[in-house]
Amino acid sequence: MTVTETLDVTMTPPSGGQILHQTDRATVIWGDSRDPAVITQVPDGYGLLCTDPPYGIRYNSGRSSTFTEIAGDDGSVDWPGVLAEWVGTVGRTRGLAPSRHVYVFGYPPDQLASPMRLGGTASLVWDKLDIGSGDLTSPWGPGHEPITFGVHVKRRSDRESGAGNLSARLRRGSVLRYPRPGRGRARHSNEKPVLLMADLIESSTVRGELVVDPCAGSGSTGVAAVLEGRRCFLVEIDRTHAELTVQRVAAAERLAAQMEGL
Template sequence: MTVVDTLALDIKPPPGGQVLHDSDRATVIWGDCRDPQVIAQVPDGYGLLCTDPPYGVRYNSGRSRTFTEIPGDDGAVDWPTVLAEWVGPEGTCTRGLKDARHVYVFGYSEEQLAGPLRLGATADLVWDKTQVGMGRLDIPWGPQHERITMGVHTKRRSGRDRGDGQAAARMRRGTVLRYPRANASSAVRHPNEKPWRLVAELIESSTVRAHRTQDSDLVVDPCAGSGSTGVAAVLSGRRCFLVEVTRSDAELAVERVQAVEHLVKQMEAL
């Protein structure tokens, strides 16, 4: 795993991916999150899995010069099974996500995630985007929300059978999170970019910020897109580990993470 020049124009990442950015606050890898060599690079015992995998809806903005179809969004990838490898293989107690820590997955239900991700207690959250989307135009209701499944990763089957979830959120909040999404005219970086403040609320609720950055929880996002999870993690005083398969998006994530790293360092120097 080596750090490489971000101007390389390869279309597909090589086996094991390539590190585009690596600091004490953030690691950004251009790679395929299904690649075992990429998965092996995430530190064991990390603090939170927070990700927005493709939903299998073949999203296309209709503005071909701006956005193309998102890789993996054709419904052919079993994303819950992919994410299962990120929390750690069945039968292991120290690999991947730390036991009794949280996951947040956008767009998928508890029923889809509980088995593969070995979840005990779960909660169904709703992101209220505060704006009505296009959706189906043949019905009188337009989509204004998105599901987020939160769960407590419980490595032992006996704990899951009991519905263990004693690692309660640090700050108890309501299940509806209201954050405006970028509208069609302002979504110029990524078609499904999440507001970083939304992700920051999830991170703040489920991770620990230590006095020293290197001791704070590590937030992992294997489907990083434009890097909103990384931005939220760094601004919240946590560390992040991001993987993105699309080169241009991975480079954008690097730019955004580096910008907030610079900002945080300036603030710390005051």
Template sequence: MTDTLDLPLTPPPGGEVLYQSDRCTLIWGDCTDPAVIASVPNHYGLLCTDPPYGVNFRSNIGRNFDLLAGDDGSVDWAVVLGSWARRLATHRHVYVFGYTPAELTEPLQLGPTAELVWDKLMTGMGDLSQPWGPGHERLVFGVSSANPAHGGTARKGMLAARMRQGSVLRVPRKNATAVTRHPTEKPVALMSQLIESSSVRGDLVVDPCAGSGSTLVAAILEGRRAFGVEIDRKYAELAVTRIKAAEKIAAAIEAA
């Protein structure tokens, strides 16, 4: 892993490709940058991301994590993700954590939507003055209608590789002491379930807020291609390490 102490902390305009292979591209860059948005291929297969929620999140797990970039409320993430959704093939799927369908339907130009719940199977810290601790996280599922010119399946969003399933996704999150890579890291098993349900092998899965790379890793392991952007250099470098490991696993599976 590259020593980030000697590297600039702010990505250049247009971003910098940190890693590229047949399976994955990771850009160190600002996903609000129009030049970065323009770098993602048109009519890709799935938008799946966990953007900052604008709540100034700082982990209290040993104070190991800094404030998340873009989490100070200054970025209208619905508008930003709308720009990314306009490059998605029409009738393909979107998953966004931390929002409601009402907040995303118009800016992302979504057709059918649903609110899903990630049941973490354990209780988080939350506000310790309250009698209830958070044990879930919400996310939005939507079907893009942003750009019919990009083409897409005629089944209008009915692309699920799995049978129709319920709106509660039960996947355990790491306990506090195991959270060492990223404060809001999502389990690969959770992201794999979303990717398998809304794409087919060979599709391009895009995550403009890649963090430590869980979505990209899950896409590779599910036989999809991945395209991610991360603004924080240390998380981007960590994601590259994880991507390379996932690619080795995927290659071994294919060779077996």
């Protein structure tokens, strides 16, 4: 296992990113997921893309917050286009393996289907079992987040013939009820509960497969993947969050090793 620890660091990742943690279970890169030199590092033929990219809403609860604005959350980034590079652009067979799944938070299927070459989609809902503060000027507090499920079909002719639609129809209930991390315990403004991410990962992969998250945040996807017996490849642009991800994933690896030794 390799872990890079530094005290005097810049807050802008270098070209190609910097590997902060790498084992046979997990890779964590401090880097920009829009950087082609980072994208080329993900192994080809991986099993699942599961990510929560910035939505372009400039997270703001209307009151003072311990969380800073998320990089790329100003609406200027074409995140569906960025994620298209991660699954493999038109004309390429690299990236996500054919007919495998994607889960993308915050974006509707119609914004993702074309660039990510999805042959079948479904709209899921994460019910947070709580009302968030959100924009306090609104009379309605957010209590859920949308998730797009899709089946990646590389060939246009296959998508046009309906390939991937069966997999989308076979998904189970579309409302996933998991409490969000409690107030005072969340480490990221959009932190996802590990149990929610484990549900998605377990539904679309088998043990040993690689789960990729190019917008790792505080690392919940990686923690869930490791605890579910999968491997993970994570990229995070914020240095503080990237280091937090390393800590959480390393802890999950120790727990997974203990469980395997029982």
